[in-house]
Amino acid sequence: MSGFSADWLSLREPADTCARAGEIRDAAISVLSGKMHPVIVDLASGTGSTLRALSPHLPKGQSWRLIDHDPALLKRAEALCADLIDADHLECLEADLAGNMDNVLDRAFEGADLVTTSAFLDLVSKPWAEAFLAKLLECGLPFYAALTYDGRTSCTPVHPLDQQVVDAVNLHQTSDKGFGPALGPHAAEFVLGALRGAGCQVMDAPSDWTCREEDPIFQSELVDGWANAARETKALSPADLDRWHSFRSQAITAKKSQILVGHVDLFAIPARMT
Numbered sequence: 001m002s003g004f005s006a007d008w009l010s011l012r013e014p015a016d017t018c019a020r021a022g023e024i025r026d027a028a029i030s031v032l033s034g035k036m037h038p039v040i041v042d043l044a045s046g047t048g049s050t051l052r053a054l055s056p057h058l059p060k061g062q063s064w065r066l067i068d069h070d071p072a073l074l075k076r077a078e079a080l081c082a083d084l085i086d087a088d089h090l091e092c093l094e095a096d097l098a099g100n101m102d103n104v105l106d107r108a109f110e111g112a113d114l115v116t117t118s119a120f121l122d123l124v125s126k127p128w129a130e131a132f133l134a135k136l137l138e139c140g141l142p143f144y145a146a147l148t149y150d151g152r153t154s155c156t157p158v159h160p161l162d163q164q165v166v167d168a169v170n171l172h173q174t175s176d177k178g179f180g181p182a183l184g185p186h187a188a189e190f191v192l193g194a195l196r197g198a199g200c201q202v203m204d205a206p207s208d209w210t211c212r213e214e215d216p217i218f219q220s221e222l223v224d225g226w227a228n229a230a231r232e233t234k235a236l237s238p239a240d241l242d243r244w245h246s247f248r249s250q251a252i253t254a255k256k257s258q259i260l261v262g263h264v265d266l267f268a269i270p271a272r273m274t
Contacts, residue, residue: 021205024265028144037061038113044120048077063089069096098178119147122187125180151185152262161244168230188264199271209261223248
């Protein structure tokens with residue numbers, strides 16, 4: 001599957017932390033109420049940002065099982081989370097979720113009380129999402145998914161090519177990220193519909209990045225990434241894309257740029273728990 005660098009994950013984590021919908025996070029935490037030793041499974045965990053977001057709100061006896069295909073990210077997660085979770089309460093499982101999912105999830109879900117993931121659902125395909133949700137429902141586990149990109153983007157100051165670039169980026173988001181053609185900006189809508197259709201109690205809320213003038217490094221990385229993604233689609237001419245990129249970069253340097261990137265957080269409780 002496609003991966004992300006630890007540096008990018010570190011750069012985006014403050015924006016992720018600010019964007020998380022508090023009411024969705026609190027609902028996920030509440031399902032663990034009364035459990036002295038809750039076990040939380042985090043899929044595509046990266047360096048453990050979900051653990052860092054939730055662990056201060058959970059009992060000290062909490063245990064986490066981090067699942068990722070990148071051993072370097074898992075090693076960094078162990079280091080970054082050492083002050084929050086005792087080593088004997090943290091399990092890092094190297095596994096490719098794009099491979100033999102059933103075997104991976106059978107092991108991952110054993111003894112679990114909550115399944116979480118962040119910035120992941122938009123990377124997977126519809127068939128993968130269907131199979132994953134079927135397994136989740138079979139096991140009767142509550143599910144907290146944060147920061148799923150939903151295709152909404154706005155930039156200030158406005159450039160005439162903004163929408164064309166966003167359209168190209170959204171097209172690129174549906175390319176194969178290792179699971180087959182990705183759901184991309186349609187992921188949240190699809191997953192919410194599937195969970196509600198299965199009788200789950202579901203809640204959702206926006207969790208948008210709001211990138212302000214004081215975030216120039218993050219904004220620059222974001223705009224560079226968009227330009228590269230749009231270039232791969234060939235939806236814009238190189239000259240138009242260069243013109244757009246130059247305009248956005250100049251606005252960032254001048255600290256006149258604000259960017260909103262739409263995300264959705266969701267929490268679902270299976271019917272058997274309600």
